[in-house]
Amino acid sequence: MGIEIKSMEYGDFNDNEALEELKKSGSNVLLSTVDAIINWGRSNSVWPLTFATSCCGIEMMATGGARHDFARFGIEVYRASPRQADVIVVAGTIVRKMAPVLKRLYDQMADPKYVIAMGACAVSGGPFYYNSYSVIRGVDQVIPVDVYIPGCPPRPEALLYGVMQLQRKIQALSMTSEKKQEGKSHRHRAEGKDVITKETSSS
Amino acid sequence: MTREEMTALVRGKFPDVKLGSNKQFPEFIAAPDQIHSLCTALKEDAQTKMDYLFCETAADRKDGFHLVYHLTSSALGHCVMLRTVLTDKAKPEVETVGGIWMAAEFYEREIFDLFGIQFAHHPDLRRIFLDDDWVGYPLRKDYKDSFTLEH
């Protein structure tokens, strides 16, 4: 194709606000060193669960394929058993019948566990937002989400970027504080309406 | 077999069957209690041999539920479309054709799930897509639930 693609410097990725917020707090030297080692390990070894519901799953497979190669980041160890997986990439639509199963899968995973909502359907219901009697409008109504990847379906590059964001997020976490559940956003259903409350900045 | 021959054949055996207006396939409109015997006849008749039911579905129309069967013959290649109208919307019921074509068993489960049409003598009439405790039949025009967001 003749297009030279320059690799992006790591520093060129701009943190989003939530990450900056997480990084702000300090801790003592010893603990932060331990944190750094643990987070280095955790962030560089996120094993996804073999889980895909629809179209996005194909792009997830393509990401694992030869051209995009998930494996470079050490993420190629797809585990079929939720016990051994670290991240569940919700690739595709979640419907009302599937939601309890998804919740159960999430509960079966061992801590620390992360969730990536991949694709418009998992983020918000996407094309099925209106008029569908069965599609859950966003997987964050069922399980807490760490990283959202928009797109229908997102390109493999987008998934790679999402996973890298997750890695950066893990690196910003600390084992001492209560931050494990922070930075995940829930959407609560209040009186039949969806109210989005991002709990990212509270501390 | 041409449209005329088909019409003659079906009308010969089932004089009550009305002729539909579909341009694509020869269409016959049968009464609900007649549809099973019509299907059996179409499958077993050596001239028609309708052994492949490629589509069975329903539609919620003003005059009732229309149940539509698309049949073809794998050997002879001709198609036919059958229709039956279930006027009683409160309690629609029709004889299953699952015994004639296995495929129908699953199409009928789908129709039961989404339209609530009861198929008599169906061996395994359960919801197929929705949860067992789902209330209502979504593909009916009057279906309402608190979950759906109308656009």
Add this chain to the structure above:
Amino acid sequence: MYDFSPLVDSFSHFFTETFSPFWAGLFSMLTLGVAILLFYAVIGLYLVYAERKICARMQNRLGPNRVGPLGLFQTIADLIKLLLKELIYIRRADALLFNMAPFIVIVASIMAIGSIPFAKGLQAIDLNIGVLYILAISSMGVIGILIAGWSSNNKYSVIGAMRSGAQVISYELSLGLALLCMITFAGSMQLSEIIKSQQDGWWIFKGHLPALIAFGVYLIAGTAETNRGPFDLAEAESELTAGFHTEYSGIKFAFFFLAEYMNMFIVASIATTVFLGGWLPFHIYHFEFFNKGMDFVPPVFWFFGKTAFVIYVMMWFKWTFPRLRIDQLLALEWKYLLPINIINLLVISFLTLMQWHF
């Protein structure tokens, strides 16, 4: 030239002279234990890394390359993560057996390493029944697998464990018989003696066709023993999600994971020792200049080089072949490998009796 026995002897002298016999024994054991554990961890981790790189190579990919140079620290990151991951206790699982199983598996493979001769004198314990010992110990791992499958309270696990049990018990026969062929040649079960008998040529060259057949059978049976490659029925990702270790998380899962790779290493190193001359260099008869050059390479390199080759072949199997079905797997063993092996053993006994090997 590269004899480790003086070094090892000086260590043991140091211990015996400094401490009383009891403490000397304890300290030398501890030193050995720590050394073996460290070795185990390093080899295990880098085998995982190697496998990921090799399979990436076969699949037109790059493989891990972000964590450290060339992704070398990838598996270390994995280990840290697995160490700190939550251990899930399964409700209504048999707690004792459930927790014991990974240890049985890993202890079996650690114990086997003790008697592998890495170089002259570099061997923790040189038993006079070394081959038998390794066979016995490494097949204990299957007990761990069976327990893991049974105690997990998971249907997939039970199927995986049962498959594994049937598989390992069957292939144990071929493995043993293939090694027996070589023992017949070498006339000893002591690993150092077996290596010594290959000083004038490796058994795979000296043993005519039967040795080659035995090597082939050994490789197949060995791959099956380790539950890998086309014989990974016990885990069978696409059938049983993760087979016998479906319910294990965190470090217990890591034990199974590591043990698989270490078993592969053990199988490969036995193949090296028995068939490929262990740490002996490659010699060509009457080609002194070449032989001298070969002698110059330290035996440790020879040993690891040969082992790496065998491991590579086993990885190659895994990434090329589809998986067998359980009945085909057992048919392969009982209908083909076992008869071939028995005939082979008879032929070899005859050859040895007649002194027809080189």
Add this chain to the structure above:
Amino acid sequence: MEETLLDIELKEKEEYIINMGPQHPSTHGVLRLEVCLEGEKVKYLRPHCGYIHRGIEKMSEKLTYPQLLHLTDRMDYLSAHINNEAVALCVENAMEVEVSDRVKYIRTILAELTRIASHQLWWSAFGMDLGALTTFFYGLRDREKILDIFEETTGSRLIQSYITPGGLMGDIHPNFQKRTKEFVKYFRKKLPEYDQLLTGNVIFHERTQGIGIMSKEDAIDYGVTGPPGRASGFHCDIRKIAPYSAYPLVKFNQILFTEGDTFHRYLVRIKEMWESLSIIEQLIDNIPPGETMLSLKAIKAPKGEYYQRVETARGELGVYIVSDGGPLPARIHYRTPNFSNLFVLNKIAQGHKIADLVAISGSLDLVIPDIDR
């Protein structure tokens, strides 16, 4: 999970039931199979679907034809172009308009490229099901080349919504012909590699030959179409039975076998890829000039009922539209190939081992959202 009547009934009989799915690597999605085992042998199984039932048919009743087209991509996402084409053809038939030859040619080429891409992905996944993990990467490597072509012309990799009632969303990219020809040349060289890696393998033969035999009668009775149907000798290729678009103009063979086992279902797809390549070759140099979009005032189907059958990569897709004459359909139904192909699984997997069940369901090439819609 919910305890079905079956569960209770089985507990009494103490049968060994395992649940494959909804999250299971070999069901390729969220299908759930309730498998009753005797040792490793499958006694019978019950498919449970609906874990991705999105109500596309209901939603479509609130959308105009060009709008509802976008939902069809998301049913069988591996045959996205072909699904679009089905709706487009159905609406065009209803409106009694005919698109230009250029559109027909382009649609057919895209459909065949889609078919190849879909079969490549199937080949990848099928190898994985059998435990040959390298196939996955070989298949995806070649598939990316097709996705590049799609991306250049349609702007999207997987879900294109490029074919629309009345023509195409836009003209093809100037590079389209060149790159498609490059791909055909490239893939003709790579296809034998597939055979080397899997087709010729002894273990693969052992695992697939004589496994999951489906008779022609069963195929017709259950309505199994596409490659699984044709492997059983069911003459069901809609491209031959009721040709549409540019298919009447091209020469190709319908691949038919009579054995009906897993191996022949595999073989049908491999041979279909060759046929698709030849179809593309026949068309790619002859795309006539013409407009790519008819100037239609409003896309409305006149009052009536319309049915369109097309051949997707997985079998026969039927689109059934009931129209009251407005811009919205009164009812739209998709007769999807996977729905019919799924239920034969119980019949053909009985008596085989659980590993064979994986191979058989892999050879049926199920796309779950296409079953559930």
